Amino acid sequence: MSGDGTRAGGGTAGAARPTSRDVARAAGVSQATVSLVLGGKWPGRVSAATAESVRAAAGELGYRPNLAARSLRTGRTRTALLVVPALTHEYFARVYAGAAAVAAEHGFGVVLYPSPAGVGPARDPFGSAQTAIDGVIASSMAADALGGIGGGGLPLVMLDSEPAPAVGGASAPAAAPDRAAPDRAAPPTVNLAVADGMRQVARHLVALGHRRITHLAADVDSWTFRVRARAVREVLDAVPGARLAEERCALDMGAAREAALRALRGPGGAGGADGRPTALLCDGDLLAAGAYKAARALGLRVPEDVSVSGFDDLVLASALEPELTSVRLPAEEVGAHGMRALLALFEGAPAAPVELPVRLVPRGSTARPPRPPGCPVPPSRDLPPAPG
Missing domain, CATH: 3.40.50.2300 (Response regulator)
Structure with a gap:
């Protein structure tokens, strides 16, 4: 039996765990389609109806991918780090909620980490961040926020940060997920107006x-x-x-x-x-x-x-x-857009700067x-x- 899944909520000892093959059979699709959908790589390859059918089958079966096995195969941890100035501020809790919701849709997790100084470069909380996480979303910091995290060799999205200067009338291109050359371009930004x-x-x-x-x-x-x-x-x-x-x-x-x-x-x-x-x-x-x-x-x-x-x-x-x-801020949208931009960087796709509207109340x-x-x-x- 393949060990590529676990049953949510546990179960009796020795009970068979659902596999991607079980999900494929229930949804009437191939295992490759299941992998595309649950890996978040289905857009443009699989119809929305099929993707929904796969997700529904996975939910009914209680299937969860074995992320540890997947990490060994792909070299990714499927984990993002969200660096914020404070854990006690309601706004940043909502940013985290938005990022975590999008991450979960694509089989990723988000680790929340407060910058010790509130603003400025963050220290590496892992000792070797490049082996523990795939990328970083950093809030309210300078563009060198990754200076202490893996030497800056990770994909980065900045929140509440000055957008990259325009080049030739357009925004500078987003950095490709090439960890050996992180400084080719300024990181994409997600800002509030x-x-x-x-x-x-x-x-x-x-x-x-x-x-x-x-x-x-x-x-x-x-x-x-x-x-x-x-x-x-x-x-x-x-x-x-x-x-x-x-x-x-x-x-x-x-x-x-x-x-x-x-x-x-x-x-x-x-x-x-x-x-x-x-x-x-x-x-x-x-x-x-x-x-x-x-x-x-x-x-x-x-x-x-x-x-x-x-x-x-x-x-x-x-x-x-x-x-x-007061002025109402769409904090959850900030986190969600930040996570989407990071996912785009993982795939080598451009991530344009985002500015979200705010409203006086x-x-x-x-x-x-x-x-x-x-x-x-x-x-x-x-x-x-x-x-x-």
């Missing part, structure tokens, strides 16, 4: 009448946060009378509270209603939660005295009172700014036109 998200927030605040806005900016030197800061400046620079300030802080609720206190107290700690910002535009929902704490510590109400916005639209956004205006934390009697809210016609 973070600049557009920040423009949506800034325009929302301006439309409400806010002209004194402080950007509570993450003190992290990475592409995504540089892009966010630039987008906010571009919007407010085009608004007459707008005053943009910036307070930088760590991606931490306590640090955000202290930064918001500095902003709301003003220069010298003596800011009043005429000088303090009327809105705090935050780089993340955790920072916004710190801004809430600062406002309440000073006896200010959200949004009556100061509006607060976030970014990420975590569960926290709906738990805060009032609920937080206005809630109760933003409103018209407070104003002294007789001082009207600036007209929304000052709002610059949306690009495009």
Whole structure:
């Protein structure tokens, strides 16, 4: 009997385990077709109906490929490494879920690994990554994220990273899965439209009448946060009378509270209603939660005295009172697209850069700014036109 499969959920000792031959017989196809479908190589070779029939037969029989045997035959572990800045952040948990779902459809597994420093090159968690994994999806890091993982000799997909510069009017080609020459081209990227998200927030605040806005900016030197800061400046620079300030802080609720206190107290700690910002535009929902704490510590109400916005639209956004205006990010799609790009690299196929849209979700934390009697809210016609 062939030992190329196992029965899910176990079974009685000595019970026959279903093989790929059993799946082929049940689906009325050849073993080669079963191998193509369950190996994720069927598109263009097998019809979608046949692929579904094979998957259904495998599910009914409880068949699972013997990945260890397959690895010996193909030289692949069918395992991808997902490197993230933190395991405790809801966004990265959702990215992992999206990547793992796509990986499972193709018989791959995903190992989740936090970069010890949060951002920057990751250390090799295996000692010899090239023998343990087939490729890497790295989030929120520089392009040299693989410097400590197998010497950079693995296929790589970057998330939340600056796209490769265009060459001759087109994006640079994706790296081929040639582990001996990983530096031929910059890795493919999967990004969120973070600049557009920040423009949506800034325009929302301006439309409400806010002209004194402080950007509570993450003190992290990475592409995504540089892009966010630039987008906010571009919007407010085009608004007459707008005053943009910036307070930088760590991606931490306590640090955000202290930064918001500095902003709301003003220069010298003596800011009043005429000088303090009327809105705090935050780089993340955790920072916004710190801004809430600062406002309440000073006896200010959200949004009556100061509006607060976030970014990420975590569960926290709906738990805060009032609920937080935030930008919703399709985190699962980020992980799914990252895994698809890595699978393409394994097959030597190009993987074009991806940018996923984001959406502002206005809630109760933003409103018209407070104003002294007789001082009207600036007209929304000052709002610059949306690009495009």
